[in-house]
Amino acid sequence: MKYDLHTHTMYSKCSNLKPEILLKLAKKKNFDGIAVTDHNTIQGSLAVGKLNTDKNFEVITGSEIETNQGSILAYYINEEIKSKDLMEALDEIKDQDGLVAIAHPFRTSLHMRHRFQIPIKEVKGKIDAIEAINSRNLPGNNWKAIKTADELGITKIAGSDTHFAFEFGHAYTLFEDNLRKAIKQNKTEIHGTILFGPISGLMSYFRARLL
Numbered sequence: 134m135k136y137d138l139h140t141h142t143m144y145s146k147c148s149n150l151k152p153e154i155l156l157k158l159a160k161k162k163n164f165d166g167i168a169v170t171d172h173n174t175i176q177g178s179l180a181v182g183k184l185n186t187d188k189n190f191e192v193i194t195g196s197e198i199e200t201n202q203g204s205i206l207a208y209y210i211n212e213e214i215k216s217k218d219l220m221e222a223l224d225e226i227k228d229q230d231g232l233v234a235i236a237h238p239f240r241t242s243l244h245m246r247h248r249f250q251i252p253i254k255e256v257k258g259k260i261d262a263i264e265a266i267n268s269r270n271l272p273g274n275n276w277k278a279i280k281t282a283d284e285l286g287i288t289k290i291a292g293s294d295t296h297f298a299f300e301f302g303h304a305y306t307l308f309e310d311n312l313r314k315a316i317k318q319n320k321t322e323i324h325g326t327i328l329f330g331p332i333s334g335l336m337s338y339f340r341a342r343l344l
């Protein structure tokens with residue numbers, strides 16, 4: 134199975150992607166599923182899920198939550214995560230039987246909130262995965278995430294962090310059968326490129342500020 138586990142739609146102010154376009158792109162590029170992870174809302178994922186009529190294609194309801202300690206990706210949730218406190222948000226996700234990955238933990242960014250603020254080993258028992266390839270990261274950021282995940286024995290996932298159509302699928306996670314099982318058993322394979330990262334980041338920066 135081939136999934137992109139980090140995508141945005143126009144429900145994020147830094148993205149212009151219409152739900153129907155994201156779905157169309159994913160299917161055209163032969164993905165088996167996507168997680169839609171808009172900033173602090175599941176509305177985008179619900180919108181894409183509603184449009185999906187293909188039983189062989191999975192749309193995971195999710196969100197990228199900007200907590201006080203950095204961003205986390207929540208998967209398989211069905212209600213909005215209310216708290217912005219990391220520990221409380223992790224509890225909320227677990228209460229909904231969701232999965233959680235730390236998003237781009239070592240991203241180089243002007244915004245401190247974009248990188249994870251505490252040592253990952255301190256939350257090891259509370260997370261399911263680390264986003265070890267993010268297409269908007271710099272190479273060193275991804276290498277450090279891969280190394281950390283391997284050292285701590287944490288599952289690695291990959292996602293493009295698509296905000297605009299041309300970014301879709303630049304990183305993806307491969308697994309057999311069932312994603313939840315693959316993450317729990319640390320049986321994922323990650324792939325991706327960061328070639329278009331810098332231009333993508335700038336486009337989001339200007340979109341969020343000018344529109």
Ligand SMILES: [Zn+2]
Pocket residue numbers: 141145147148172296337
């Ligand atoms: Zn964004």
Ligand SMILES: [Zn+2]
Pocket residue numbers: 139141197294
């Ligand atoms: Zn994102």
